[in-house]
Amino acid sequence: MKLTHLMTAVLLTAGLTATAGAQTASTLKKVADSNKITVSYREASVPFSYLIGSKTSVGFSAELTEAIIDDVRKKLKKPNLEVSYMPVTSQNRIPLLVNGTYDLECGSTTNNSARGKDVAFAINHFYTGTRLLVKKSSGIKNYADLAKKTVASTTGTTNAQVIRKYSADKKLDMQLILGKDHDDSLLLVESDRAVAFAMDDILLFGLMANSKNPASLEVVGDSLQVEPYACMLRKDDPEFKKLVDGTITRLMKSGEFAKMYAKWFTSPIPPKGVNLNLPMSEELKANLKALSDKPAM
Structure with missing residues (x-):
């Protein structure tokens, strides 16, 4: 009986260690080893990430996601990297990211201090209330x-x-x-x-x-x-955060971010061709220069 209890304790400890290791493992190593990155999308977060009659999301955040994927391909020298797209909800987006089910969320998620205890956030790309x-x-x-x-x-x-x-x-x-x-x-x-x-x-x-x-x-x-939106990734993974921040920085500095913003916020968008007519906020204009990932309190 004592030996059985000892073996059980050893196996349980090994299991917990393996889980912790999976949560803190480098996302880029995980992606490189599997030749696949799994990214999430939202089904009804217009104009960030939403479906229009298919299983492929469109929107401002969807385009941010694709730009990050392209940089992952270049970083890993894997032009044929497989991409898996996974729908998430407000309720399950954080636990599924933390447990490794998917690797990156660019949707309509608020970057705040409470969530920062469980996940990390990239540079803020929108402000709302x-x-x-x-x-x-x-x-x-x-x-x-x-x-x-x-x-x-x-x-x-x-x-x-x-x-x-x-x-x-x-x-x-x-x-x-x-x-x-x-x-x-x-x-x-x-x-x-x-x-x-x-x-x-x-x-x-x-x-x-x-x-x-x-x-x-x-x-x-x-x-x-006023709350900032930001792409969400696992904590304690500075290498992947550096890549994601690098993509957003490049887009913001090159002017491509402003073009993407105009496409989704001040131009007609699918499926009905409605224009939201929402100019860039002063907070977002400032962050194109500050490049801050500061959370809401």
Whole structure:
């Protein structure tokens, strides 16, 4: 019995060591050894990463992902590197990255200090804040109008935490319900199960533009906070972070980043050819020079 317990303890320790090793192993070595990189995409984060009737995502972040993949190919001297694309949600994107299921996420993920305990972030590539998507007929113009009403947000997002805290701080007694993804949360408003959808304003504009009846919806309310978006990668992997930061730096310094921004934020975008008309924010303009990966608090 003692020997059995000893063997079990040894095997358990070996297993935990192997898991820890897998989590801290170099992403570039992992990719080189397998000749494959696995990247994630979002299905409804317009205009960053979204589907338009196929299994291939499009969007601003999707193009960032492809630029990073090209630099991985060059770094590893593997022009025929296999690429696997994996859909993730707000809820599962961090655990699946941490456990090694995929290697890189460029979507619509906020870079904040809490998440920084589990993952690393590249240079910030967008800045946004929580606002509200409502029906024009609702009469809701700001957060005080939401007292004792049902409000939607999306599972696993910082916005759900922000709106819950705001409601408690202001004693508004909102009833918060969570959609499994952004399309699901939008449906809660369209079907009158919620009077508002609290989310990053840029995602709300994108969802509204591609909704069934855009003219019936509007984005209202003050921005509750400013949060940066950044590509997400595993912690304690300085070699891969240097490569990802290098790609974003090159795009920002060359002017290619500004062209990509214009394509997705101030030009007609698929599938309906709607123009979001969202000029680059002052925070983002400043970061084209600062190249900061500073998180939101």
